[in-house]
Amino acid sequence: MARAADTPFDDIETPSLRDGIGYGLRALGLVWANDRWLAIGIAGLTVVLALLPAAAAWVAKEIIDSVLAAIDSGAAADRNTALYWVAVEAGVLASMFAVRRGLTFLKSLLAARLGYAVSHLIYEKTLRMDLPQLEDAAIQQQILLAKQHAASRPYGLVNRIFETAQHAITLVAFAAVLWTFSPWAVLIVLAGGLPLFFSEVNFSGHLFRFHTGRTPEMRERSYLETLMTSDTSAPERIHSAADPQILSRYEHLFSWLFGQDRRLQARRASWAVALGVVSSVIFFSGKVWIVLVTIGGATTLGQMTMLVTVLRQGQNTLSSMLTSVGGGYEDLLYISNLYDLLAIAEPERTGTAKQGVRPGEGFRLEDVAFAYPGANRPALEAISFDVAPGTQLGLVGANGSGKTTLVRLLMGLYTPTSGRITLDGTELKDWDWTALAARTATLFQPFQRYKMTVGENIAMGEGLRITDPAALLAAAERGLAGPLVADLPEGLETRLSKRFLDGRELSGGQWQRLALARAMLRTNADILILDEPTAALDPEAEAEFLELARREQRTLILISHRLSNLQHCDRIVVLDKGRIVETGTHDELIARRGRYRKLFDQQGEFYRESGAGAK
Template sequence: MTPPPSPSPPHSPFSGFFSVFRYSRSALTLVWETSRWMMLGLALCTLVAGVLPAVAAWVGQLIVDGVVAAMESYQAASSPSLLETLTPVLGLVALEGLIIALIALAQRGLSAQQSLLRAMLGNKVNVMILEKAGTLSLGQFEDSELYDKLTRARREASTRPLALVNKTFGLLQNAISLASFGFLLVQFSPWALLILVAGALPVFLSEAKFSGDAFRLFRWRSPQARMQMYLETVLAREDSIKEVKLFGLEPLFLQRYRDIFNRLFVEERLLTLRRESWGFILGLLGTLTFYAAYGWVVVETIVGALTLGQMTMYLMVFKQGQGALSASLTAISGMYEDNLYLSNLYEYLEHPTDVEEGHLTQGVAPGDGLRFEHVSFSYPGGGEVLHDISLHLMPGSSLALVGENGSGKTTLIKLLTRLYHPTKGRILLDGSDLKSWDTQALRERVGVIFQDFVRYQLTVGENLGVGDTQAFEDEQRWQQAAHNGMADEFITRMPSGYQTQLGRWFKNGQELSGGQWQKVALSRAYMRKNADILVLDEPTAAMDAAAEAEVFARFREHSRDKMTILISHRFSTVRSAEHIVVIDQGHIIEQGTHESLLEDNGRYASLFHLQAEGYR
């Protein structure tokens, strides 16, 4: 398997290269917003570390020439005392020592501030990613392309902004050093600068080219890498390991994991070998140019055009200049690569979201209840899941939805909670379209338990508290909700009661049975005191018959003045609803009371008798 071809080249050979740097400003702004003082500190340390190496080289020349002059003066007949001879040279040595200490201090300052910024910025970017996730709709989360963007952003982008800023300051530092070195080298010969550039440029072009290849490989492999992450999760999570072991899936999934790695590694190995081979070959050019300049300076010194101190300075300046230029070009190449990866972050952050424009906190016809008017729904690129659904549920009434798995029952609930929007038709609450309602106000009125409810790795009380974030830590509300949901019976027997850690991810965590988890989820729905729409999607599938009967007895008691919607395959539960709707492949095929539907002798009656036969 090979990566797809690269995109068509831009008009100019370098326009694509330079256009990708548009994210540099965003990264600098991001770091500035994270900590202005640290960014100013980075700038100061960069300036010091950039200027002082050239100053140190110049002082080094003065020391060598001073030593030569002192030796000649001391050996002459009219020489002054040894102390007078040494004092100027030793002063220069002390000055160079001070300069070297300041350079070391600046480097330590850079290192310390970069380390602190790395932690702060990593957290800031991760928070930005999660905040953006909070604005995405359920449909967008189910879009595989957007999910790939999210995965790429989380894997790389949290470290790239600081890396880009570090390289930017490193480039600035090396540019300052180069300007200082260039000022000294041009006094030797302008050709020395040309040699300096010629030695470093080929490696730079090579690195830039392979950075782009590496980024394209990274994007191409995102779906496969996500499958690897999924297989890791399945093979190492307590909620899947039971089936993995019982069905003997370890060898199958591990082999698939290895196969994905092998496919990806072939491309990565080829890219790495090409990158390092060309880097070595082109790097030799830089070495050759340095030694050519080395020989030139030596010859000039031998013929008397340069002093010994000047020779020492020029060799040092040329060597350090070559290193600074190489580091600058490498930084530019790295900045190019960081910008490529930052495009993942900003593609994700700039992804358009569904704008919620609703502002209503109450409907225009209070007491009218819930209406579905000719509602249809289709997934993007798929067929209709619901077709022409019309229902009316008044306050204090109950509705049961019956149908085979995949008939559209749960999708109907997702439309009610505005996780999805109807493709056609509209849904009204108290006479106002759901689109006109404030999202928070709407969802405060709905208490829902989905059949795939979340088992939070939190304490028992917090597992209840998530049902109403305003009462997240209200223990009195926990206890009342647990009583209504019949969870208090087993919670009081747990080691730390409502403070008991649930799940196996953390120390001393307790695992619950399926039925106990369902009671926790049911209690979670009771946390919403303001909810006048209660939705139970298969709420007792894991409970025994006696527990189920008591759950619904309490449910009827607490929902007398509320609108209730029940999804269940158990007709002993369904028959208690005032109105029953039978859905088949997204269509309402029957509706009425339990008695009227039995009299009609249609699908409902057939399913009811089929289930009743199993209990005889």
């Protein structure tokens, strides 16, 4: 929900001047590193374009003065001189046009290259982040802001730097012309532009704080937009008739965002009008002065025209330059967010062990606790147990008892807050990440529905490194997806998801079969971790798959709410509120008449009968 309308976001920090200069240089460095010829081309044309306005003003003066001379003398030579200057003016204007077009072309190339380069940096960074970092809401906000502005801001900043340089050179040339008349004329140009500059810089800071501070609302808005258009949310949304509520939330959010924009832009516009009036008054005072001096006979008509033109263009150029500086400052603020994101320390994966110090020991958990960042109580506490190779371990417990968290710790995706987890005698953090990951084949909860081909959905189990159709089909068979793949018109090549024109949609159970096939592709992993692997399968398929998994001869860690699935496990660990409350075989736990037995009895007549049989 949107916050109070007048939330000022004043507490959001903006970077210091020193940091800002550093960011600017890094952005230029990025351009240089990506395409130095493009950078050189833009810089060269910028300098040429910067000098042309002063040249044009000078040529205009020469035309007027030579025309007046020709009128006075009536000589053919003077007439030819005037025509010569007209031809020069045509050349200057044509060059201006050509250089401007060339610059626009090169800058469009730069925008595309830089947008890609920055997006690449962002994705390289997010791909190196670990799971807790990606689950951190503050980091997610930084990523969103960086992604939103990746294509525009770094290019914007570089463009503003070039523009500022161009305007600065033009100004120096204008100043040189004005100086010949009077140094005061240079001062008039400066006095007219500076107030606007300070106002723009001030508003750039406000805008940045607004955009940064409003990221939660922007995220909610984009979520509501997805909710109103996505096919996956459509069945529930349509059925629950939630549309008016969702739309009204969206409208509420929009008017809050719009109200803030309006207030800020209205203040910006009124300041711009007021300062524009000040600039005009200064300009016209300068013009009156030049006119009076000309009437007094101290300058020629041509000089007067040139001076007035230069005075006006000088003021415009200064205000464009200062607007570029203000805009560049605004770009820089967003880039500071980008660089803050890029500067986030990456998770230290310092482990190098390719195998454990006691091969064959399996997993050992010693007094493990884990708390999610910001959580007020640990998700797991005092967890100790062993899993010897080849053991089949069942994990059971109510929703939120910590089962998924526990298997993610075993996979090394989270690090225990305290305690130790070892695999073959070596702590997980000391393992080489690739070697550790290669030990486990996993069905995740929730599993992904990749909007790729069927083959790629399976190949993701080995990071898309396996492309051999025979291996993919074998995994499909072992994940009970063989008949499904055979039935699809293009087999492994079938594109999934209706989002694509030629894409096919699958049922929940069919998607789950592909997720199972993905896990089963990892034939070299000696540990199979299955987090609710059969929740979407029909009973026949469920029994068939679990039987298959049991025959795999690998360590099996199985999470299931259907306790009958765990009957064959060598050991069952029962979790409650993040703690182990019971362990034992199915029969032992049934006989103990504790938590497991209670859960088991609650699962209906069928399970109770088979439990009684086991007693």
